[in-house]
Amino acid sequence: MPYVIAAPCIDIMDKSCMEECPVDCIYEGERKLYINPKECIDCGACEPVCPVEAISQDRRVADEHTDHVEDNRRFFVEALPGRDAPLGAPGGAHKTGAIGVDTPLVAGA
Ligand code: SF4
Numbered sequence: 701m702p703y704v705i706a707a708p709c710i711d712i713m714d715k716s717c718m719e720e721c722p723v724d725c726i727y728e729g730e731r732k733l734y735i736n737p738k739e740c741i742d743c744g745a746c747e748p749v750c751p752v753e754a755i756s757q758d759r760r761v762a763d764e765h766t767d768h769v770e771d772n773r774r775f776f777v778e779a780l781p782g783r784d785a786p787l788g789a790p791g792g793a794h795k796t797g798a799i800g801v802d803t804p805l806v807a808g809a
């Protein structure tokens with residue numbers, strides 16, 4: 701089961717997690733980061749470094765943040781605002797650079 705990033709990351713975005721990820725599957729929106737569920741290998745390395753405990757395995761997300769499980773997936777499978785096509789599985793956040801937009805859930809938070 702992939703790891704996900706929930707609401708506490710919004711407007712924090714210190715990116716400590718990105719530095720830990722061995723497969724570079726944590727992507728940067730405008731106000732929050734998102735884990736690609738197709739690329740995450742479930743290693744758990746990102747979870748302990750988050751200063752606001754925003755990261756957890758998808759089945760362990762706190763009740764008040766369960767909408768972020770689907771929202772991490774949505775960031776990759778639906779076309780984001782201003783884009784024609786979904787990101788899909790681009791193979792690394794350093795390749796894409798910051799994406800710079802958020803899902804509607806996060807943009808409206
Ligand atoms: S669990 Fe591992 S592979 Fe998945 S996002 Fe975290 S560091 Fe990357």
Ligand code: SF4
Nearest residue numbers: 709713714715717750
């Ligand atoms: S470490 Fe936590 S707060 Fe920092 S960018 Fe990653 S998920 Fe967001």
